[in-house]
Amino acid sequence: MPRSRRPFTAHDCLRLQACSDPQLAPDRRMLAWVRTWADAERNGYQAQLMLTSLTSGTSQALTAAPLVAAQPRWSPDGQTLAYVATTPRSSAPQLYTIPASGGTPRQLTTIRGGVVQPTWSPEGQSISLQPLVYPPPPPAATPYERFTRDILVTQQPLVAHQSWGQPSHCVVVTLHGEPKVSIIPITLEDAALSRTLTPIETPCSGICNLQSTIVNGISPCQAPAVAASQAYTWPSIGDQIMLAACHDTAGHALIALLADQFNPGDLYLLHADTAAQRLTTLNAGLLNELLLAPCLRFSHSKTQGWVIPPQGYCSGQRYPAILDLRPHPPSFKPAWQTYAAQGYAVICGEGVAHQAAFELVAAACASYPFIDPKRIVIIGGPDVVHVAETQPTYPLIADCRQQPHLTPELHLKAKPRATLVLATSNHYAGEQLYTSLGQRGVAVELVRLPSTNHPLLPALRPWHHVFALERCLAWLNRAGGL
Structure with missing residues (x-):
């Protein structure tokens, strides 16, 4: 006899899990994403990198507690994932890498204040990051130079995750041999660094942060398709909220994080010519208990x-x-x-x-x-x-x-x-x-x-x-x- 369902309570919040930041591999066979859940015993949260095969639909964890991992980014060859993570000893995120096939994470930075937003260089030999605390200015800097370093002046479009190097300042980690960390001030007037500010199309997947885009009975992929100025015919999957999405550079596949009135969010694979494929069922156990x-x-x-x-x-x-x-x-x-x-x-x-x-x-x-x-x-x-x-x-x-x-x-x-x-x-x-x-x-x-x-x-x-x-x-x- 099936068990009767019960109403939602405030304590059920402790059992909810979330998926975020989907990142499609360059070969479109694997998907990296972040799984977050509440740690009720410590009154905190845990977050780990997950890897899902788009052919078999199986998922596996790449990282484990006590690391709190976020912002996975594929290397151009699809062999390595860069990400940032914190530890119980420090809430300053540092850069890590891990083979896509699994293995031991490798910490590459120990920067005061931490770093976020890892971005691979086109050849895959360096990773740029945005520091959360700006580095100290050069000793000879004037007050004007010291206190205007974090101002960005540009006439170029700002396209997230499509240019290597961050405006104003960035941390660059060179991966050839022993990791080497450099602090590079970037200005648009600096011709020697103009290459780092040029938007490029890398083999890595693009990411569209579509905050609460409401999809009313039409294709949930219409918004990213229009944003990419490409005409796709995506399958419609009804009234859902698109919280985030990523797509390959060719536009053949799109990963969407979709939520609806009965589900806080799961990942779906959407193809132009096939039905939507659900990739995760994070909260299925809890939702099956609830009315x-x-x-x-x-x-x-x-x-x-x-x-x-x-x-x-x-x-x-x-x-x-x-x-x-x-x-x-x-x-x-x-x-x-x-x-x-x-x-x-x-x-x-x-x-x-x-x-x-x-x-x-x-x-x-x-x-x-x-x-x-x-x-x-x-x-x-x-x-x-x-x-x-x-x-x-x-x-x-x-x-x-x-x-x-x-x-x-x-x-x-x-x-x-x-x-x-x-x-x-x-x-x-x-x-x-x-x-x-x-x-x-x-x-x-x-x-x-x-x-x-x-x-x-x-x-x-x-x-x-x-x-x-x-x-x-x-x-x-x-x-x-x-």
Whole structure:
């Protein structure tokens, strides 16, 4: 007898895995990518390089803990992968290489502050990297030379991952013989280094960071095909969100990281003349246990809207709702599933301004009568308090974790009914908003979460993420008798 499914909980966040940064080998037979998961025992994350065969579909790990690996890049001959990684002793990423066939990783740099974005030279004998801390200036440098080294002036198009050498400064590691590390200042006026600034087509795969490109019933590869100025006819695989993609230089194959309302993301191989081939099933075990709420569409003016209904809602009853004004695509969101499991509906839309927030709520209520328009909580960034200027009766959740500063008028005007402020230790916007609202007599609560400050991993630690979700739920249950 099949086991019954259960709703999503905040603790399920600890079991979610993520894949990212797909990189296609020059011969289009292998795919390198990064697998990330929560380490609940240490309240951190682990990340390793994975290698997937596009012929057999099998995957194997190239690296293992305690290294936290990221940004894999193929050598032009496809025999070696360069990547950056951190260790438990240091969060400064360093350059490593490993044979594509497997073996022992080789550390090539020990640079203070670390390096990121490895890029192979065309002949495969050197790797350029971007330093996270700029090297000390020459002893004889003037103040002007010292303090303007990190300014880029260019009239050339900036094409990510298609030029060897980074603007302003770069670290170059020569692989012939013993690794040799050089710090090279690069300027467009330096004729001797002009070759390093010329965009080139290497045998390595290109990478397109398509942040939350919404694919509505059309080919998910239309965006990268247009960007590459080439006419491809890709297979359609329905409504999905393309989080990242990489393609070979000939345009014959594309790897897409696709997410949908029931899956946080998996890798697919897309050919112009064959059906899509799914390459990963990272969260299949967990997802098979869960009863997830769907994303239901509705129309709002010229904007598309979505409602995630509360789990097990009954016809004829009305339920409290959360209007999320943050710019999220309508794909799998742990927070939304957590709210739905606790009896809340979630409303979201594409690019909805604060002034149009209540038009979106009205359209959602008209389409789905189970939403109670009198019990709405609004979630947004720090500027969500602007909503209170016209509608002061709605409780607010101000998520300040991604915004370091506040606009001055937020301190002066709005006076919402009640507000929960989410902040991190490295951004002061949340504390400023909390103090300002408290001085105006608003019932306000601050949740300040420590930040990891890790250059390769999420800013919020796993258990802190769980705590924030559960604290939001507790506050929602108290705010206005929701």
